[in-house]
Amino acid sequence: MDDEQASGDAPAEARIAAARGSRNDHTRRHNLSALLTAVHYGGPLTRAQLTRDTGLNRSTIGGLVAELAELGLVLEDAAAETGAVGRPSLIVRPRTDVVALALHPDVDALELGAVAIDGTVLARRRASLEVPPTPADTVAFAWEAAREVAAELGGARVVGIGAAVPGLVDADGATVVDAPHLGWRDVVLGDALGDALGIPATVGNDANMGLRAEWSFGAAKGVDTVVYLNGSASGIGGAALVGGRMLRGGRGYGGEFGHMMIRSDGERCSCGRSGCLETEVNAPRLDAAAHDATALDGYAETLAAAIANLECAFDPDAVLLAGYLGALFDVRRSLVTERVKALAFRPDVEDVVIARAALGGNRLLIGAAERAFAPLLQDPAGIPLVSLA
Amino acid sequence: MDDEQASGDAPAEARIAAARGSRNDHTRRHNLSALLTAVHYGGPLTRAQLTRDTGLNRSTIGGLVAELAELGLVLEDAAAETGAVGRPSLIVRPRTDVVALALHPDVDALELGAVAIDGTVLARRRASLEVPPTPADTVAFAWEAAREVAAELGGARVVGIGAAVPGLVDADGATVVDAPHLGWRDVVLGDALGDALGIPATVGNDANMGLRAEWSFGAAKGVDTVVYLNGSASGIGGAALVGGRMLRGGRGYGGEFGHMMIRSDGERCSCGRSGCLETEVNAPRLDAAAHDATALDGYAETLAAAIANLECAFDPDAVLLAGYLGALFDVRRSLVTERVKALAFRPDVEDVVIARAALGGNRLLIGAAERAFAPLLQDPAGIPLVSLA
DNA sequence: GGTATATGTTTTCTCCGAGAACATTTTAAC
């Protein structure tokens, strides 16, 4: 961020900062947040490492860690054998009995998981469905599954529940504006879940949740600028991390890369336009072309054109492909890479990593849980935890 | 920003925050920055307004304003007649003798301006050219013009110089990686300018600078998410403000919307691809079609398709059109608006404002100056000002 | 076993904003 300050590339940021002054206790909150965030993403860290990473004083770190321990958020272990000179430093790690619930309603199933603050999926429940779930089905399932998971986990404390929904979600983090494959329109799922379970609830787009998970614990760990494309039964979902922040857009509908026009002579799309990426490369087409090398080549080229376009716009450090796009990439890796390079507008395209997403079936649960953990990470002392028992 | 905290949509932000702890004096710097930023963008404000806007205590505001005044950055005037009950509040305004220099090398001219901290262009020098300037020409012109401007302005104090270059600029804010229309490659203009003038120098892409200016004082004032398209002799430059921050990308090459593929059967572009927006809609074509209504309609439709694609990706609050794209929009306003609406994928497209950029010939100078002011706005007490005399 | 080194712990110090008390300046009421 010093880099950012030097180049001064955060104009609106600055104007926003003007809206609120900083009180003295903001400092404490910020530092508690910094420490909890560090052990959340970085795993167990010694107090000495925290001291170096934050630039804070030893004594300050001691006080902050003590407060986090009192809040029941971290534990301190005796130091491991390092072989280094000097008094060994205590190891700080997040308590795994602090969990978030994660919910994923999809066309053919409902799934709920309990995810620990270190990203481990501790328990899960899944119900296969013949028809897409209604919002009421979804809330009922969440309630029942949460009870079962609570019984299984015993005394865990929960920070909230996050839901990953395949569709447009409003920037308020509660309203599903339009989820065509589920048949939902203007469903305030966040409020319904929160009321039913008695814990804070947030809703997000599934692609955003997926990228969040990959950024936290997967293939995009620690990278600053990422474009994410996920191919699923519900079409192609897109998301982007821009300068370390999720692309949201004015109303929360940013990142719909599945509906970027990629062939002006392409087929009519359900969205009313023609030649959208999602209509050109989709699950039925890929299934049909499973043993047709030429057809697969064509789809790979279309994917490459889309990636080149996105690189043009975002100049990402990494492009992440998930779902059937990840599978297509795996069987046409060199073709995609080469075509992107040929189509790329800019120098040093080699710097852009194209990779398949890493987290598999846990991705959405982890991403939704991350979203639920976010308020706790921002204000460790200010967010109450609810006992699951 | 509280909104952001609630929805928790800043994952990497959080991880970055973990890297640095907050010391106590950061608070002071933050608050000084908040005040100077407020009067920079908001014009003269009373101390009472600052108190309300920042949430800080009256006494604290008093101390902060006094420090800014001592630093020579703001002045306090007697209150204006308001007719309200109570002791009138002092008016705080930025001192207009604090300036930044702004430089714009283009294919046919060199231009330098001195811009006050309130966004006013105080003085300018321009040299028309037969052939594009070399980097050496540019630095020599900057030196000479800066001397003249200094003589004209007398005792002004300068914070630095910003240059807006039509081409790819590295994220370091100094290196012009490729400016094809100028014929520059890997020119470290920032260092050359800084050494010659003896003041801090930053270089940026002209489209980014243009958007920055429009965001600060023009048609995108105060808006959070903006897509910007500028048509000029050097092609189409693009830029985006995403969640209040300039889109930069991993290497600083983000926002090159002029090279997004918009027609898969389009003409070959100089960049090696086909059907780029810039090859489909450009100055020569528009000039040739000046009195050909059908052709203009076609270009307007192409522009609309590009805007629809960008709305899909960014969900902006506003789309800003400058240069010949602004002119095209002015003569085909309803056609563009309607086609965008028809092509748009999302609900409530009406919320997206499409508008022509406002600042005209001052845009790049103001934007480049804003860039030079940025470090001062972030740390008012830490940036030395150089006397121009 | 002694020493150097690194870290945890305790104490003291400084800085910052909040808040209370008081001063100042205007409008409104009588």
Add this chain to the structure above:
DNA sequence: GTTAAAATGTTCTCGGAGAAAACATATACC
């Protein structure tokens, strides 16, 4: 015109936060 009320500026005191120094502790190396 005088007085009261309201809003803001000014001064002083207070509590909280991190820094820094002094001291305590635990390890490796000789």
